[in-house]
Every structure is written in C-alpha cells, then in structure tokens.
Amino acid sequence: MMSMDPLFDEAPRPAVELPAGAHHLPGFLPLEEQRWLVERFHEWGRGPVPPRYPLIGGYPMSVQSVCLGWHWNPGRLTRRAVDQNGELVPPVPDWMVRLGHRALLRATGDDEAARSYVPDCALVNWYEPSARMGMHQDKEERDPAPVVSFSIGDSCRFRFGNTETRNKPYMDLELRSGDLFVFGGPSRLAFHGVTRIMPDTAPAGLGLPPGRINITLRVSGLD
Numbered sequence: 091m092m093s094m095d096p097l098f099d100e101a102p103r104p105a106v107e108l109p110a111g112a113h114h115l116p117g118f119l120p121l122e123e124q125r126w127l128v129e130r131f132h133e134w135g136r137g138p139v140p141p142r143y144p145l146i147g148g149y150p151m152s153v154q155s156v157c158l159g160w161h162w163n164p165g166r167l168t169r170r171a172v173d174q175n176g177e178l179v180p181p182v183p184d185w186m187v188r189l190g191h192r193a194l195l196r197a198t199g200d201d202e203a204a205r206s207y208v209p210d211c212a213l214v215n216w217y218e219p220s221a222r223m224g225m226h227q228d229k230e231e232r233d234p235a236p237v238v239s240f241s242i243g244d245s246c247r248f249r250f251g252n253t254e255t256r257n258k259p260y261m262d263l264e265l266r267s268g269d270l271f272v273f274g275g276p277s278r279l280a281f282h283g284v285t286r287i288m289p290d291t292a293p294a295g296l297g298l299p300p301g302r303i304n305i306t307l308r309v310s311g312l313d
C-alpha cells in the first residue's frame with residue numbers, strides 16, 4: 091500500500107492559497123500523538139453519551155459523533171445529550187485546550203490569540219469509509235474564535251468554500267492523518283464539507299478500523 095511507504099508519506103503536497111483566516115498545516119500531529127488521540131477516541135466512545143448519527147431534518151447523517159463540553163445537534167448546543175440519554179457530556183479536557191493553543195500558535199504565529207483561545211466545545215466525528223459531510227457553516231457558536239480541526243486515520247477530500255453560498259467558489263484539498271486545519275477571522279463562517287474518504291490511506295498501527303476521525307475545537311460563547 092503506497093501510504094505505508096515513508097517515501098510516499100513525505101511526498102510534498104502542492105501548496106494551495108487559502109482564503110484569509112484559513113490555514114492548513116500538514117503533519118501537525120506526530121504519529122505518537124495521533125495514536126494517543128485514537129486511545130482517547132475509544133474512551134469517549136464508551137460514554138457517558140455514546141456516539142450517534144445526528145439527525146438533520148429527521149435524517150441521520152452518515153457521520154457519527156460524540157461531543158465534549160457542549161452537545162451538538164444541527165442548530166443548537168446543549169449541556170446534556172437531549173436527543174439521547176440526557177446525560178451531561180464530559181468537559182473539554184485541559185490537555186485539549188493546550189493542544190488548541192499550540193495549534194493556533196503554529197497556524198497563525200499570533201501568541202496573544204493562541205493564549206486567549208479557550209475552546210469549551212469539541213466535536214469528535216467518525217467517518218466510516220462511505221461517510222460524507224455536506225457543505226455547511228459552523229454557526230451554532232456565538233463566539234467568533236477560530237475552529238481548530240485535527241484529522242486522524244484515512245485521508246479525506248475536504249471542500250473549503252466561501253461565506254456566502256455552499257456553491258463555488260470553493261477549493262478541494264486533502265486532509266491526511268495528523269493534519270491541522272484552522273478557520274477563523276474572515277473564513278470563520280466559510281461553508282465546508284467532506285466529499286469523500288480515501289480508503290487505505292491511514293498510517294499503519296493507529297489502532298483504528300478503516301475510516302477517519304475528525305476533532306474540531308470551538309468556543310461556544312455560551313454559559
């Protein structure tokens with residue numbers, strides 16, 4: 091498999107010019123950290139609120155998610171899993187807040203902004219190989235702080251668009267295991283989605299079945 095050859099893993103990806111406020115940092119998470127996050131992922135999956143397919147207009151998404159800090163449903167954030175067992179979702183762990191600082195600092199070079207970034211909500215998504223996520227804006231949050239996104243497992247085709255419509259102009263990029271993607275400032279409300287998962291592209295030994303984890307950190311601006 092090509093992706094397991096280190097030569098291929100290190101093949102440079104062509105730099106794409108992203109809109110202001112958007113940043114892509116390939117290979118941000120070392121493999122050991124990816125593995126460690128996979129272990130946390132398995133723990134989150136065991137509760138108190140189990141993973142579920144959120145409903146959009148009554149139809150289940152193809153992506154499964156668990157939440158930390160705030161429970162996300164399309165259109166709203168609640169403290170408890172109101173559409174499931176009513177349990178409180180676990181808080182965003184301190185290490186994740188620190189990971190958010192590090193990510194934002196590396197992405198923007200803005201020490202001040204990085205230090206004042208305190209995400210109180212994380213969405214942990216699981217994409218089985220056939221899963222997709224349609225174009226949408228992350229707009230349940232009231233705070234304009236950036237969304238910080240980590241990818242682990244199989245690569246995906248990530249579509250990043252404009253703030254006006256879900257249609258063109260947009261650009262397609264590949265998010266691979268370990269990549270960081272940040273969108274803030276003028277790109278904070280850009281439409282984005284995942285158009286496909288690329289099978290058999292995960293690094294070996296992650297401890298994951300075929301598929302992709304995405305973790306997004308957010309600042310809800312709610313109390």
Ligand SMILES: O=C(O)CCC(=O)C(=O)O
Nearest residue numbers: 213215228239284304306
């Ligand atoms: O999986 C991704 O990279 C994006 C996830 C996303 O857009 C979301 O959870 O709102």
Ligand SMILES: [Fe+2]
Nearest residue numbers: 226227228282
């Ligand atoms: Fe999103």
